[in-house]
Amino acid sequence: MTTEYTKPLPIPGGMYGATRGDFTQPFWEATKRHELVIQRCRTHDGFFFYPRELCPVCLSSDLEWAPVSGRGRVHAFTIVYQPNDPRFNDDAPYVYAAIQLDEGARIISNVIDIPPHDVTVDMPVVAVFEDVTPEWTLVKFRPA
């Protein structure tokens, strides 16, 4: 018995919607395999997030999608009581956090499997994958 997933799914697109590009497709293909990949700039040898068509550090186009460990720390978090989108109302309060990955990039996600007010800054976390629909898998984090 499955219930329909009613919350917002990722809507890929350029920063200003100029290109409904799918250059982020490798990210979502990886989450479906329950793997986390992050863009890495081969020129300056560093990871960055969110995905871009060129490196925001050195403006290089020599990029790759590189697997990362999925391990990181809660860099900062907020516990959402009043979501922007009412489709999250039934989940509130929940943790919305900036996760600092061990490899260096920072990613936005939820911290789950812990009472929201027990989350702390710098807490070690690890990626988990939620197959929310047959097409989409979200990456979330739980205490490591």
Place this chain on the structure above:
Amino acid sequence: MTMRGAAAIVGFAEMPTRRTYEGRTAMGLMAEASRDAMADARIRKEEIDGLIVEGGDFYPAAIGEYMGLNPNFVTGVSTMGASGATATSVAAMAIHSGLANNVLVTLSAPRETGMPWGSPPSPGMRTEFENPYGPAVAANTGYGLMYSRHMHEYGTTQEQLANIAVNQRYNALENENAVFRGQPLTVEDVLNSRYINYPIRLLESVMPCAGGAAIILTSADRADSFPNRPVYLLGAGIACDPLTGWARERLTRSVVTRSAPIALQMAGYGPSDIQFAQFYDCYTILHAVCLEDAGLVPKGEIGPFFAATDTTYKGSFPINTDGGQLSCGQPGDAGGFRHVVEATRQIMGRAGVRQVERNDLCMVNG
């Protein structure tokens, strides 16, 4: 040569902040505030040869047209909450560079507006990598992250920052333009208000409102011929960093670390010379961080500062003497403009019951 002292504000007008101006338009409010500011400066419409407005939502030429202005220099600035302070700086630049003599700056919002933050019709990074995780309402999310990180790095407490809202409310009690006039607030009230998103509580957040304001700037050589005490712009600094809060390298630092030193160096003053401050206050935490980053309070010590310092208009270091956005309400991007307007009012000596004693040098942040 910098634009230090090249231009002065010689007139202003402010529409009282309300939940809504029923049946009114943004342009109508801007026109009314502009008319009243011109009357305040005793300047004729035909003498206005520069116009600056908020440019993200409005075409400047359309606003000029609405009120029958035919300016020479015209532009819009779109730096969100900083638009009012930015526009004031750009007005001084235009005057200093000879592009205009008398510049009108006006911003408004006719009804309460929530920020359409990453709303579904606008594909982009937010709709792909933030919205599936449920950000909080309005602009709260990034400031919630900033708040939790500041608490972690510096031991800042919610009780300490509650004083920001409380002191500003005291300042607003007799401000006829403030939505929350006559409604006192205690630290307990703030700490008992519901969370929007931890650590941000309802009474640490601005309320979306309607309102608007206008100011008139002129060149230094003409400033003394107007009836009001001229308010000279002695220094300005403008800086920008990632719009996406979590993408900033240090979540607990704002761009004021870069803009304030530029302004202070131009003015030839240090932070300790500043007599009172009007600082952006969409949320207590951003207000706190900006005061630190301007050098008015040592980094990380904003919590103890607010626990120990009377920042009301009667206090040792008055801040947001009109109640700020937290007590007056936030009419969209015009919200931050109130800090320019109140600084002007205080320096002109027209703040009435809340007039500060030392009113010669104010630092404004947008």
